Amino acid sequence: xxxxxxxxxxxxxxxxxxxxxxxxxxxxxxxxxxxxxxxxxxxxxxxxxxxxxxxxxxxxxxxxxxxxxxxxxxxxxxxxxxxxxxxxxxxxxxxxxxxxxxxxxxxxxxxxxxxxxxxxxxxxxxxxxxxxxxxxxxxxxxxxxxxxxxxxxxxxxxxxxxxxxxxxxxxxxxxxxxxxxxxxxxxxxxxxxxxxxxxxxxxxxxxxxxxxxxxxxxxxxxxxxxxxxxxxxxxxxxxxxxxxxxxxxxxxxxxxxxxxxxxxxxxxxxxxxxxxxxxxxxxxxxxxxxxxxxxxxxxxxxxxxxxxxxxxxxxxxxxxxxxxxxxxxxxxxxxxxxxxxxxxxxxxxxxxxxxxxxxxxxxxxxxxxxxxxxxxxxxxxxxxxxxxxxxxxxxxxxxxxxxxxxxxxxxxxxxxxxxxxxxxx
Amino acid sequence: xxxxxxxxxxxxxxxxxxxxxxxxxxxxxxxxxxxxxxxxxxxxxxxxxxxxxxxxxxxxxxxxxxxxxxxxxxxxxxxxxxxxxxxxxxxxxxxxxxxxxxxxxxxxxxxxxxxxxxxxxxxxxxxxxxxxxxxxxxxxxxxxxxxxxxxxxxxxxxxxxxxxxxxxxxxxxxxxxxxxxxxxxxxxxxxxxxxxxxxxxxxxxxxxxxxxxxxxxxxxxxxxxxxxxxxxxxxxxxxxxxxxxxxxxxxxxxxxxxxxxxxxxxxxxxxxxxxxxxxxxxxxxxxxxxxxxxxxxxxxxxxx
Numbered sequence: 001x002x003x004x005x006x007x008x009x010x011x012x013x014x015x016x017x018x019x020x021x022x023x024x025x026x027x028x029x030x031x032x033x034x035x036x037x038x039x040x041x042x043x044x045x046x047x048x049x050x051x052x053x054x055x056x057x058x059x060x061x062x063x064x065x066x067x068x069x070x071x072x073x074x075x076x077x078x079x080x081x082x083x084x085x086x087x088x089x090x091x092x093x094x095x096x097x098x099x100x101x102x103x104x105x106x107x108x109x110x111x112x113x114x115x116x117x118x119x120x121x122x123x124x125x126x127x128x129x130x131x132x133x134x135x136x137x138x139x140x141x142x143x144x145x146x147x148x149x150x151x152x153x154x155x156x157x158x159x160x161x162x163x164x165x166x167x168x169x170x171x172x173x174x175x176x177x178x179x180x181x182x183x184x185x186x187x188x189x190x191x192x193x194x195x196x197x198x199x200x201x202x203x204x205x206x207x208x209x210x211x212x213x214x215x216x217x218x219x220x221x222x223x224x225x226x227x228x229x230x231x232x233x234x235x236x237x238x239x240x241x242x243x244x245x246x247x248x249x250x251x252x253x254x255x256x257x258x259x260x261x262x263x264x265x266x267x268x269x270x271x272x273x274x275x276x277x278x279x280x281x282x283x284x285x286x287x288x289x290x291x292x293x294x295x296x297x298x299x300x301x302x303x304x305x306x307x308x309x310x311x312x313x314x315x316x317x318x319x320x321x322x323x324x325x326x327x328x329x330x331x332x333x334x335x336x337x338x339x340x341x342x343x344x345x346x347x348x349x350x351x352x353x354x355x356x357x358x359x360x361x362x363x364x365x366x367x368x369x370x371x372x373x374x375x376x377x378x379x380x381x382x383x384x385x386x387x388x389x390x391x392x393x394x395x396x397x398x399x400x401x402x403x404x405x406x407x408x409x410x411x412x413x414x415x416x417x418x419x420x421x422x423x424x425x
Numbered sequence: 426x427x428x429x430x431x432x433x434x435x436x437x438x439x440x441x442x443x444x445x446x447x448x449x450x451x452x453x454x455x456x457x458x459x460x461x462x463x464x465x466x467x468x469x470x471x472x473x474x475x476x477x478x479x480x481x482x483x484x485x486x487x488x489x490x491x492x493x494x495x496x497x498x499x500x501x502x503x504x505x506x507x508x509x510x511x512x513x514x515x516x517x518x519x520x521x522x523x524x525x526x527x528x529x530x531x532x533x534x535x536x537x538x539x540x541x542x543x544x545x546x547x548x549x550x551x552x553x554x555x556x557x558x559x560x561x562x563x564x565x566x567x568x569x570x571x572x573x574x575x576x577x578x579x580x581x582x583x584x585x586x587x588x589x590x591x592x593x594x595x596x597x598x599x600x601x602x603x604x605x606x607x608x609x610x611x612x613x614x615x616x617x618x619x620x621x622x623x624x625x626x627x628x629x630x631x632x633x634x635x636x637x638x639x640x641x642x643x644x645x646x647x648x649x650x651x652x653x654x655x656x657x658x659x660x661x662x663x664x665x666x667x668x669x670x671x672x673x674x675x676x677x678x679x680x681x682x683x684x685x686x687x688x689x690x691x692x693x694x695x696x697x698x699x700x701x702x703x704x705x706x707x708x709x710x711x712x713x714x715x716x717x718x719x720x721x722x723x724x725x726x727x728x729x
Contacts, residue, residue, distance in 0.1 A: 045658035048558050208701065209705070212662045215653075218445070218448050220448070222697045225445075238656035241561060271558075273563070316556035316557070
């Protein structure tokens with residue numbers, strides 16, 4: 001063999017391995033897929049959320065394609081890693097649009113990444129489905145016609161939490177939230193809505209540890225002396241686990257009611273185990289809750305299907321997660337918008353989205369609202385308890401339809417006008 | 426006095442002040458444990474080991490694995506606390522011999538790039554081995570609860586930390602000032618070439634120091650594991666704090682790390698009481714002040 005042919009062979013082998021060459025026997029027969037460039041954080045800290053999300057998305061895509069696809073064409077997601085960086089995400093978005101010629105963009109877990117892709121989408125006139133990040137600025141303050149948000153935003157679950165807080169005999173609330181966009185957004189939404197519902201509440205000891213702080217002892221002892229009866233917390237993930245583990249032996253949870261939206265999910269409850277904050281109020285996706293299953297008889301079947309799928313795909317923790325449900329819902333919502341538009345043409349799909357529609361999912365009705373292209377899924381709130389086996393769970397789940405709490409279309413108009421006025425200055 | 430109590434209502438509450446002091450102390454002791462190894466490695470090899478936080482993370486993850494592997498026995502935790510740092514020391518040794526040894530004489534930028542590369546490699550390996558999910562290590566049964574200090578509950582696990590860190594500090598002092606090996610290390614921080622010229626095998630000394638520094642990082646990680654979530658990303662958070670503590674204390678000075686950890690821990694603790702909103706900048710404000718007054722750190726020495 002000549003050296004040249006050997007390197008040619010190597011290139012062929014590599015390209016086959018990388019999946020760049022389509023299998024010859026199928027390429028001709030299949031209709032052209034609808035391609036969606038999906039940008040999310042697939043390395044590092046966020047993978048605890050994005051891996052289950054990606055499996056939810058993949059499961060729904062498979063179901064959609066097995067049932068004949070969308071407009072007779074299969075749906076295909078092309079994943080890119082944003083490394084949690086807005087500039088990486090925009091670079092990936094540009095490549096996906098210009099080189100890979102995708103029909104739509106999707107993805108994001110970090111709010112700042114979502115906002116960056118959204119800004120690019122607006123300029124490039126490409127429709128972007130924000131699927132995983134949660135800031136309300138996406139479709140509200142900074143909203144435009146080229147973005148749709150397929151999952152709930154901060155406003156919806158924080159308002160449910162504030163409603164619950166208003167119903168408790170607690171007057172003094174303290175705060176511990178990570179010092180960045182999301183943490184401030186959370187506290188702002190919580191404190192203003194709570195004050196509106198219950199004007200005599202007081203706010204004391206507002207703590208802003210840095211995002212990812214590992215040692216909260218000094219914040220905890222400061223909270224102990226604050227005289228607060230309730231503690232709102234928007235620390236999440238590993239930081240939330242660390243905070244709870246550190247606060248418990250100080251007796252913090254006996255002294256004040258803990259309200260932390262994220263703490264009821266298995267990502268945090270399972271590692272906490274015996275150290276879970278019993279009695280804490282949270283806004284989890286408790287797919288195992290008997291009450292929720294009575295309300296939504298199809299939920300158990302979906303949970304089983306998802307778990308089997310995730311297991312098969314090699315996820316170390318295959319149980320259903322919020323992210324899994326979001327990925328699953330996102331694929332179906334995107335497919336539905338294209339179906340309603342009867343076309344993959346960007347303007348036509350935006351037209352379908354701006355009319356709004358409702359979809360039934362195993363966990364209830366999701367409204368895609370037309371005026372802001374924002375999803376309004378059911379919102380849940382519950383209490384952390386121990387089950388009979390001594391495993392912490394979220395229990396006593398109450399459901400509120402998202403559209404009952406979210407800001408109205410008129411309020412969104414005001415937010416957008418205010419943001420536009422601010423920009424002009 | 427009325428003015429003072431209205432501004433700081435906690436000032437008359439003795440027990441709370443004591444608990445605040447103690448929580449500051451426990452923060453300080455963790456800071457010391459994670460930063461001293463970094464300072465030591467820099468002092469001798471002149472390498473700013475950016476992968477120090479990664480060693481800390483591996484120490485914590487090894488605790489997770491050992492806690493799962495070992496039988497449910499009261500002594501299992503202590504065995505794990507002993508074995509996990511040794512594992513990290515071994516990892517440090519392999520990295521020193523295969524990689525770092527090649528770049529001691531190259532420009533500092535290359536060293537930074539290499540140790541930064543190690544952060545990425547170790548981070549990815551941890552994701553592959555342990556998966557993306559958050560992990561947790563239970564405190565040993567005897568230290569799971571709290572003790573009452575002047576009527577205020579205080580986590581008993583922190584008492585262990587408050588006891589262990591000074592033991593480590595004294596142990597290090599004994600090693601540095603009372604053993605031949607410690608003398609060689611001190612000599613190496615002052616003049617490496619001369620030490621080599623006097624017939625000391627500097628290459629081996631470097632390896633030993635790097636293993637020892639990694640071991641200390643691993644110990645910090647292993648000891649912290651029960652108080653935090655063992656998760657991806659814990660490397661970066663620790664790296665920043667350790668780096669600031671080392672800079673304040675003086676690069677290469679282990680006593681400096683101790684003093685600096687105490688200073689940062691307590692100032693942060695009371696800073697949170699007084700101005701919770703600015704606590705995030707406190708650490709860096711302290712560093713800025715120290716760098717202005719003494720650019721070489723509290724107990725460091727100015728470079729010639």
